[in-house]
Amino acid sequence: MTSNHFASRFEPNPNAKTEGQREAILDNPGFGNHFTDHMFLAEWTPGTGWADARVVPYGPLMLDPATAVLHYAQEIFEGLKAYVHEDGSIWSFRPEANAERMQRSAHRLALPELPTDWFLGSIRDLVTADRAWAPSGGEKSLYLRPFMYASEVFLGVRPSQHVTYAVIASPAGAYFPGGVEAVSIWLSSEYSRAGTGGTGAAKCGGNYAASLLPQQEATQHGCAQVAFLDSTEHKWVEELGGMNLFFVHSDGSIVTPELSGSILEGVTRDSILQIARDLGYDVVERRVSIDEWRDGTADGSITEVFACGTAAVVTPISSLKWDGGEAVSGDGEAGKITTDIRSALVDIQYGRAADRHGWLHQIVPA
Numbered sequence: 001m002t003s004n005h006f007a008s009r010f011e012p013n014p015n016a017k018t019e020g021q022r023e024a025i026l027d028n029p030g031f032g033n034h035f036t037d038h039m040f041l042a043e044w045t046p047g048t049g050w051a052d053a054r055v056v057p058y059g060p061l062m063l064d065p066a067t068a069v070l071h072y073a074q075e076i077f078e079g080l081k082a083y084v085h086e087d088g089s090i091w092s093f094r095p096e097a098n099a100e101r102m103q104r105s106a107h108r109l110a111l112p113e114l115p116t117d118w119f120l121g122s123i124r125d126l127v128t129a130d131r132a133w134a135p136s137g138g139e140k141s142l143y144l145r146p147f148m149y150a151s152e153v154f155l156g157v158r159p160s161q162h163v164t165y166a167v168i169a170s171p172a173g174a175y176f177p178g179g180v181e182a183v184s185i186w187l188s189s190e191y192s193r194a195g196t197g198g199t200g201a202a203k204c205g206g207n208y209a210a211s212l213l214p215q216q217e218a219t220q221h222g223c224a225q226v227a228f229l230d231s232t233e234h235k236w237v238e239e240l241g242g243m244n245l246f247f248v249h250s251d252g253s254i255v256t257p258e259l260s261g262s263i264l265e266g267v268t269r270d271s272i273l274q275i276a277r278d279l280g281y282d283v284v285e286r287r288v289s290i291d292e293w294r295d296g297t298a299d300g301s302i303t304e305v306f307a308c309g310t311a312a313v314v315t316p317i318s319s320l321k322w323d324g325g326e327a328v329s330g331d332g333e334a335g336k337i338t339t340d341i342r343s344a345l346v347d348i349q350y351g352r353a354a355d356r357h358g359w360l361h362q363i364v365p366a
Helices: 019-027 095-108 116-129 205-220 267-278 290-299 336-349
Strands: 038-045 049-057 075-077 080-084 090-093 141-150 163-172 183-187 225-229 237-240 244-249 253-257 282-286 302-309 313-322 325-328 360-364
Touching: 038 116, 049 116, 075 095, 075 205, 080 116, 090 336, 095 116, 095 141, 095 267, 116 141, 116 163, 116 360, 183 205, 205 225, 237 244, 237 253, 244 267, 244 290, 253 267, 267 282, 267 302, 267 313, 267 336, 290 302, 290 313, 290 325, 302 336, 313 336
Parallel strands: 183 225, 183 313, 253 282
Antiparallel strands: 038 049, 038 163, 075 141, 080 090, 080 141, 090 360, 141 163, 225 237, 244 253, 244 302, 302 313, 313 325
């Protein structure tokens, strides 16, 4: 991993949104619909390593038709949020963990690993430039999307010799503006999200592309997300299209499928493991079969099921549906333990609770 000294230059956007335009967007930003005035860019080549770090006006990327990423999907990304605290300061949540995961993803996709100080510096400089875009109030946040792609103009199956790293930012409204709602999940019996030895543990676009067809199937059955089983035995629960899963048992234990190499190592997942222990729960990482999920909700040994990820934080699951059946979790509403864990995590992120584990990273001071 190259470790060139990080320093970026700034080019202001002459066509930045007016204060009125920006405030209108921040009043109801939705998710992933609007973007700030600037973006971060940097380039890598074998000879120079990482170079030309810059914050520039947000705008289209110019890609030659032969740009490698368009043909061989050599790309990775991350997702994290910046939170405005009560005093006006802006913080991120465990960005070092995102930096480390991006390095692991880069290794798996044969991309150059971005040093942690570059990852943190890129977020700091972009958020500093666009701090007025960080919304406050409720569960609003500034969503950050770092990504890296093969930008060499070349047709040939080998690692790209020119790579571009970028960060864009998007103001995000509360995921559940009307209060946390439980959702139904569709069980995919035909498709797998990732296979043994594949890229399941890497955060790359191909994994998400593979989930889109079964996600359409889930939508057709009135479900919000799709659950995937392992690709070998089609027996073991892995994750949703973009979220990790947790099962609350009647004996007070909380179980999540153990990392298998085909499950994404979620930062929210890892944080919940610690928070659940802090709250006094017995937390277990092990394999969970689909029969255990179905039978456990039927006989009451599984009382709550929830999913977790950066966007929604924690999403209660009301039921699992499949062709010919349905397993309802508890009373079909958000359970107490699910709600308590979600509240504990969100309170840390927004600075309302003590940061016992040093997870918060200040980006912009008050």
